[in-house]
Amino acid sequence: DIRLTQSPNSLSASVGDTVTITCQASQDIRNYLNWYQQKSGKAPKLLIYDASNLETGVPPRFSGSGSGTDFAFTIISLQPEDIATYYCQHYDSLPVTFGGGTKVEIK
Amino acid sequence: EVQLVESGGGLVQPGRSLRLSCTVSEFRFHEHAMHWVRQAPGKGLEWISRISWNGGSIAYADSVKGRFTVSRDNAKNSLYLQMNSLRTEDTALYYCVRDKMSVGPDAFDSWGQGTMVTVSS
Numbered sequence: 279d280i281r282l283t284q285s286p287n288s289l290s291a292s293v294g295d296t297v298t299i300t301c302q303a304s305q306d307i308r309n310y311l312n313w314y315q316q317k318s319g320k321a322p323k324l325l326i327y328d329a330s331n332l333e334t335g336v337p338p339r340f341s342g343s344g345s346g347t348d349f350a351f352t353i354i355s356l357q358p359e360d361i362a363t364y365y366c367q368h369y370d371s372l373p374v375t376f377g378g379g380t381k382v383e384i385k
Numbered sequence: 386e387v388q389l390v391e392s393g394g395g396l397v398q399p400g401r402s403l404r405l406s407c408t409v410s411e412f413r414f415h416e417h418a419m420h421w422v423r424q425a426p427g428k429g430l431e432w433i434s435r436i437s438w439n440g441g442s443i444a445y446a447d448s449v450k451g452r453f454t455v456s457r458d459n460a461k462n463s464l465y466l467q468m469n470s471l472r473t474e475d476t477a478l479y480y481c482v483r484d485k486m487s488v489g490p491d492a493f494d495s496w497g498q499g500t501m502v503t504v505s506s
Contacts, residue, residue, distance in 0.1 A: 312492045314430075321480060321499060322430065327492035365430055369490040372444045374420075374432040 280304050282366050284377035290385045295356045299380045301349040301366035309345045310370040316379075317362045325364075326351065358384055387412045387495045389481045394500030397471055405500055407464040407481030415439070415459040418489030421466050423477035424499070431477075434466065438487040449475075471504045478502075 281304040291297050301311065313326040324333045326342035329349060339354045353360055361384055366377040393405040405421075421434045433446045434455040443455055454467040464481055479502055483495040 314493070316430075321496035322493075323496070324492055324494045327485070327494075333492075333494065367430075367493070369492070372435070372490065373446050374435075374490045376430040376432070379429050 279373055280307060280368055280370060280375055282368055282375055282377040284366055284380050286380060287378065288381040288383065290383045291356050292385045293356055293358060297353040297356050297360075297382060299351045299364055299366075299382075301344075301351070301377050303347045303349070303368060303370075306346050307368045307370035310368055311342075311344070311349050312367045312369065313340075313342055313351045314365045314367060315360075315362045316365065322365065353382075356382075356384070387483070389483065389495060389497035391479065391481045391497045391500035394479065394502045396503045396505065398506050399471060399473055399504055401471055402467070402469045403471060403502060405466040405468065405479055405481075405502070407466075407497060409462050409464070409481075409483070412483070412495075414457075414462045416487055418442075418484035418487055418491075419455075419457060419464045420482040420484060420489070420493060421453075421455060421464075422480045422482050422493070422496075423475075423502075424480070425474075425477040428477075432490075435484070435489055436464070437489065442488055468502070471502075473504050475502060476504050 283302045309329040314322040316322040363379045388410045436455045452470045478499040481497040482493045485491045
């Protein structure tokens with residue numbers, strides 16, 4: 279199975295800051311990587327698909343980059359409503375796996 | 386608005402069975418692969434099963450293979466998960482999830498609110 283290692287596990291930043299989360303795959307997954315946001319008590323929501331494509335309706339302060347084994351997810355100008363846990367997920371092959379998650383808090 | 390509504394969760398003893406259902410609306414169900422993803426309390430996300438648009442391609446995580454069976458009824462816009470031989474480690478919130486594509490896996494672009502399954506004696 280392909281393992282996804284997310285870092286950091288958690289972070290605290292101020293409103294307006296730029297936040298970056300990384301996701302490293304245990305093998306080449308091309309650009310078959312998605313990012314999800316999960317707010318407390320809610321279902322996950324797709325934000326970025328195919329490593330860098332913004333899902334319809336998602337604010338452009340969210341972005342993704344990378345290919346192969348190294349990926350990054352960035353929030354520019356962090357907002358209070360961005361408090362959530364963020365997960366990366368690959369779909370290069372079955373089983374699909376998720377990263378361990380990054381909990382983002384406001385300082 | 387796309388809707389996915391899970392049902393069938395509850396408290397069950399180890400070794401027993403449970404059947405989850407997911408009824409969808411406001412999209413062409415037969416055009417999408419579907420998945421079940423679960424989340425144990427306080428833990429991360431675990432993919433457990435995928436079924437293609439017509440049921441012709443099915444896959445399971447090793448953790449549930451041989452115990453869980455996924456199926457769908459496109460005429461009823463419904464997805465199912467038959468869970469047998471339940472274990473305490475199956476305790477989780479189970480999400481019904483839509484795939485962007487007809488076979489998948491791809492991006493999981495719509496999620497239900499989940500149904501809780503608790504396996505305990």
